[in-house]
Amino acid sequence: MSDASDPIPAVSPAVRALSPEGAIAEAVEGFRPRAPQQQMALAVEDALVTAPGALLVEAATGVGKTFAYLVPILQSRRRALISTGTKTLQDQLFERDLPVVCEALGYHPRAALLKGRANYLCHYRLELAAAEAGGARGGSVQRERLPVIEALQRFARTSGTGDLGQAGILAEDSPLWPQVTSTVDNCLAGECPSYNDCFVVQARKRAQEADVVVVNHHLLLADMALKEEGFGELLPEVDAVIVDEAHQLPDIAGSFFGVAVGTRALKELARDTRREQEQHAPEMLDIRQRIAELEACAGDLLDASQAWEGRSSWDEINPEGALDPLLDRLDACLGFAHDALAAAAPRAPGLEQLRARSAQLLERLREWREDSPDTVAWAERFSQSLILHRTPLDAARPLAQRRAARPAAWVFTSATLAVGDDFGHAARRLGLPADVASERLDSPFDFPRQACLVHPHPPLPNPNDPRYTRACIAWARPLLRDNPGGGFFLFTSHRALREAAAILRAELPPGRELLVQGEQPRGDLLARFRESGSAWLLGAHSFWEGVDIRGEALSVVIIDRLPFASPSDPVLQARAAALEAEGRSPFMEFTLPQAVLALKQGAGRLIRDANDAGILALCDPRLTGKPYGRRFLASLPAFHRTREPAAALRFLAQARERDACV
Template identity: 55%
Template sequence: MNPSASEVLGSDGPLANALDRFRPRAVQQQMAEAVERALQQGEHLVVEAGTGVGKTFGYLVPVLMNARRTILSTGTRNLQDQLFQKDLPLVRDALVGAGLGRVPRLALLKGRSNYLCRHRLALAREEGSHGTRGQADQLIRIERWSARTERGDIAELSGIPEDSPLWPRVTSTVDNCLGSECPEYEECFVVRARRRAQEADLVVINHHLLMADLSLKEEGFGEILPSADAFVLDEAHQLPDVASAFFGRSVGSRQLLDLARDSVAEQLREAQDMADLREAADAVATAVAALRSVLGAGTGRGPWARHQDNDQVVEAMNTLVERLGGLVMWLDTAADRGKGLEQCARRANTLRDRLVAFLEPEPDTVRWVETFTRSFALHATPLSVAQRFGERMRAYPSAWIFTSATLAVGGRFEHFTGRLGLEEAQTLCLDSPFDYTRNARLYLPPNLPPPNSPTHTAAVVEAALPVIEANPGGTFMLFTSHRALREAADLLEGRLERQLLVQGTAPRDELLERFRAAGDAVLLGAQSFWEGVDVRGRALSCVIIDKLPFAAPDDPLLEARLAAIREAGGNPFMEYQLPQAVLSLKQGVGRLIRDVTDRGVLMLCDPRIRTKTYGRLFIDSLPVIPTLDSLAEVVGFLMSDDETIHEAAGH
């Protein structure tokens, strides 16, 4: 009789025998037992697994032992690659080596935009105009790589920025893919990836790809989901926001400009006599630029209601709809000239319909505008996805496991389960096994001004400086706004004897690499550094957080959701704003202790922790960390060397 998943993760199990640094953890075994039961009984399970539980092994062992067809979805492409290239092979080889089950077929599947499109690469080559000299050089690199790559995953090609304007030109979207009519169809990397996924026992995807299918927005994955026996969703705290985006409708300037450019390229290939089509496409591009200019010079989010009474915006929007209609007419006329023009015609019709629909308000939907330096996006987002997500999930009568380090608020899951319509899910809250009582300290600096004070950031910097200087290791300073981050960076410039790294001055991965290498650097980060960052050891031994991470009150989605709760007789602060802030804080705090030998100080610089009654909920949702009352105690803890911490780190 085969052992249970819990036994496999025990001191005498195959993982302990195969991995030198593996150490059994009771909470990990408890998670594996719950996941195994959910898989066998087809249950819905929600698991919060604190830092150090080892949740990846906690679900991979029962999944691989279960030998059923499984979809494993993660929050980001980086996590996909980590799972597929490292964690899955590790667990699989240990289990197979112990004679526990057959060798499963594994597949990695990403969205279309992650794979090179040979057809669009040819179009980019024929088009000839590549912007800067640097982009021309990048295109040459992409062409050389295209001749040797087997999977076409653009993550293989380093050295070209993720935001390079070339990538949208040499990858496809649902809108511009020619499908089986494409001359490169049999050699298509997306088609090959799907075929591998169809034949696999376990497929690693990400939440965006999962939601594209669940929301019935074709991404070529629909033929795989119905055959799955189990779904495991890691980093599940990201799901409600991802689901909101996919159950809504959006149209952006990039889609419209891509359409205009592709229409010109296809006209030159397939209908050179139709100069009017090219003029219509150029008119759309001009109208897009005009609408962006009247939406204002700033960047950020705002409700459409702020713009809909602006005569300039209304005129620019009407002009765009009109110009797009003209392009639709010419593309419909030219559609029979070739598959490329036929596809452009379909895209133009779809985008025009979305634009027209955006102008018509819908119940329980918020319309909002997102502006960037040179672009914009128009969104219509449902206030709640609970009913729709719950219905789509239940359409697949399989086991569904949701897990993350941050799902519970004060030990309760109602906020998360309510947002996704998980009405009958089993829940399990597993605390971190790390010894926070011995290895960590919480410092709430006294006499700081309130967070809305114009002097707050300066006061945070002054309070942080002696802590940073006393810390022999590295320090994260996490901010709730980019404005505060920039102000702190200016205030710290030239005042530190160690390296200062600031978000925005280099790619995130490069900053983290430099931070780890320095060992005692100071890194200033905003939202993207609050989660998904793993720095172990002394290189990160102090985390300083400027404010409790309440979402910006002027965010249009938040405004609308709070208003809906208020109109229903609820308390929007207690029911939405506070739980969201607690979960965000837990993510930031989770950066501090990443291994059993880690130790450090958490410094929270928001006086509301002490002065507001809700401050207790934040503290109660964190691991139990002793509080230090004075700077001297903080300095003493940071400079001490705890000789008792020598236990080896485990998986």
């Protein structure tokens, strides 16, 4: 691992471009040259020269990692694939960062943005939805959808991409969304009457021809897992793969390299089959009977799981095989539905596609039921659906195999990859060798002057104490009441979040807005938070990362507990048991490093640029009461530290006053 203070060779083209007199400074207003950014650019430059191989880079907030990898990639004129953690970051990279760097360097490669097929409007399924809504048998709910469907039809005629996220017509949780987009299962591929106009086909064609392709991790893994989504090659061959927000990759990989089958997929198969049967095989009533039996069986499985909540181990909820007869019946019902569809398949492409879907669902169910020592079977219960999962205990091996099958320069980067100076945990989870090249680059921000870390003295009760959440709020009351700006109160459980919301609704002073995760869509909450400038937002897991709010609106972050994963999580339980069987420590090798990295993500919401000032409040008494607490503190930036909320507020006021005088 290199030290960011090492001299940076002036001969490096990437370093020159990112220097005070370089191309980026000339073209980008407000650009601030940073030594850590140049160090990262040099490391990426070297990785491109020595490819194939891998590089791990932890680039703390403020390093500017996006420019640090874009500059050497574009200067090298290599064909590159860039994968981001979310679709939001994907859009930001493609629409903002990439064009800026291309313009600055005077190089305009062919670039393409490629998302999963569920993001693109499907002409064929849109017309089916329109026919269903406008038909004589369409109910009132269907008829109410007609204006929205007509707006989608206008969008389909005028859009160059078909990206529903850019249409502004449907919310992502709209029940209409899955009806007007395709999946691997229901795509008609080359048999589709709209194949030549297909937005997915066009997007993939652009990607195949591009020099730089921007995807997200789900799509990258779909390609790596060799899961063809119905037709065509997914991603092009490239010289370099940049994995941004790489800390998210192993967990996402677990689902892609596993198998899942759910009641929603079964109900959608039944719905689509009924529609195709009515249109193309109205006299084949056997199909309707078999589909009705399948729906009834899926409903019985849902009823049998009413007492479950969230994620549960299959062994725990199926003691002594009590649910096996129901699964046997589901297997039989799927088989009968497949046979009935096979008899009708020659009549229409849609019926043939449904036959293939039923066969695939049956294959998944049987694969899920096959026990394997390298996987864990578990179930996930939602309010209206149930998903059966089988997940690999470790995604490292398939990740390593798929990476080896695509020889290139692989760069994995994130603000949270190292525990202290140690990349071992991240390397193991990503399937990288222990001696993989690595760089850890500290933030250029002046944390001792910009930010204060405060935690309670005397310590609060044990986090398992039922009085704990109320004690957190009582200790943090000065921060909640007296900070003139806004803040995040982050929780490790929804139960604690709900309890805190009930308390704070009664205690926050008038005029201080309280925003609570789950009560509005995430995007709406963040928009209202920014707009307010003085609101408190209470959030759980999804607000610990991927949020970039600068200035006084987010000047305090309170974290209730150290973010250890739930010990009841079935996948984590199985991984812990496997490590114990090998004579290793699950806590030291997995649980603790994961919690340290999660805390770094939560703390990273606070200081987002050189002009920010803020307070990080960590309530958990284990921070100083347990030996492992030192690991958490050592992984955080060099905050100014105090034990009193009032002293932290004075620090914040002085930091703001100092900034105002600059």
